[in-house]
Amino acid sequence: MFSGSSVNYPRYDGVMKPVDFKGGLRAGMRAALGLPTVVLLGSLTGYGALTHDTGFGAGLAVLSTILVWGLPGQIVMSEMYAAGADVLAIAVAVGMANMRFFPMAVSLMPTLAGRNVLVRFAQAQLMSATSWAYVMRASAPETPEARLGYHTGFTCVCVSVAATATLIGYLGAAGLPKPLGLALLFINACFLLLLLLDTRGRGAAVAVITGVVAGIPINMYFPDTGLIITGLVGGTAGFLADGTSRKQAS
Amino acid sequence: MSVFGPESAALVVAAAIAATAFWRGLGVFLAQRLDTKGAVFRWFSFASFAVLAGLLARLLILPSGELATVGLEVRLGAAVIGVAAFYLSRRNLLIGVASGTLSFALAAGALG
Missing domain, CATH: 1.20.5 (Single alpha-helices involved in coiled-coils or other helix-helix interfaces)
Incomplete structure (x- = not known):
């Protein structure tokens, strides 16, 4: 799935995959302009409304979307700020809510072209759960160059759409009916659920199922460090399941 | 200000x-x-999936803030509808997300 060494680039659903940076860039932008744009417009409009109600300025709300770029952490941030928590407590809570970016960056970066640290920091800063899941899909490009282009195009479209949606939500906060506002918060969970269902391979499936099933009690009892523990448990389960399937195959 | x-x-x-x-x-x-062939790299890929799945469990089952004001049965019911629509439409993400979110909005509106 990740190796770019094969000479024959496989077709996916009858479409030839891009093999160079420019082709990947175009494919990534196209992919982002579909459903991800719709979901981002929905969920970041909800976030914009939330920041308006908690007393952030419009510029700060947009800046937080572009530079924090991790919605669960952003929501934790604005809710804790509204509750009057101090800066250090907020930083720790946001860090815990957004720690997923650590394993995600580790597993994404080696599949992208170039080892330049600055390029990789930029890609990691642009990465989101959606961009990570899209690049991991079977339909994503396979060569490292095309993957770099794909992730760049995909994320740049996503950040632009999300920044715009935050501003729209901020300015229109008062006019939003309550059920619609709630649905905008739900859309993100529904999208993540379907993206995880769409993953291939036994190891990933075991990791996802373990993550959900074990994640419920773990996060109930350890609300702060729950996601880290879930990652350790589910990642190891997926790794072991993948290892046994490899042995059986050979 | x-x-x-x-x-x-x-x-x-x-x-x-x-x-x-x-x-x-x-x-x-x-x-x-790391290189992509190594065991550490593979472990981190699976850990990412697990963390995202844990995040999903938090969002759907243990939400904080506004989402918690909607009942668990509405959240799970809407999620099941979204999953059903996703598979009935041969894994069409747009149809799945739209069905799940729409049913959530309708239920939240009717019950809230």
């Missing part, structure tokens, strides 16, 4: 940016030493 809001808000956003960028940077740092 300016376009950025009170000073305390700016400080909080700066802290949130730093706290998130820390994990991204740590990931890049470790990735410099």
Whole structure:
């Protein structure tokens, strides 16, 4: 799935995959302009409304979307700020809510072209759960160059759409009916659920199922460090399941 | 009150940016030493899936804030409808997300 060494680039659903940076860039932008744009417009409009109600300025709300770029952490941030928590407590809570970016960056970066640290920091800063899941899909490009282009195009479209949606939500906060506002918060969970269902391979499936099933009690009892523990448990389960399937195959 | 809001808000956003960028940077740092064939790299791929699944469990089953005001049966019911629509439409993400979110909005409107 990740190796770019094969000479024959496989077709996916009858479409030839891009093999160079420019082709990947175009494919990534196209992919982002579909459903991800719709979901981002929905969920970041909800976030914009939330920041308006908690007393952030419009510029700060947009800046937080572009530079924090991790919605669960952003929501934790604005809710804790509204509750009057101090800066250090907020930083720790946001860090815990957004720690997923650590394993995600580790597993994404080696599949992208170039080892330049600055390029990789930029890609990691642009990465989101959606961009990570899209690049991991079977339909994503396979060569490292095309993957770099794909992730760049995909994320740049996503950040632009999300920044715009935050501003729209901020300015229109008062006019939003309550059920619609709630649905905008739900859309993100529904999208993540379907993206995880769409993953291939036994190891990933075991990791996802373990993550959900074990994640419920773990996060109930350890609300702060729950996601880290879930990652350790589910990642190891997926790794072991993948290892046994490899042995059986050979 | 300016376009950025009170000073305390700016400080909080700066802290949130730093706290998130820390994990991204740590990931890049470790990735410099890995290749895609190794066991460590594979473990981290599965750990990412598990963390995202854990995040999903939190969002759907243990939400905080506004989402918690909607009953568990509405959240799970809407999720099941979204999954059913996804598979009935031969894995069409748009149809799945639209069905799940729409049923959530309708149920939240009718029950709230």
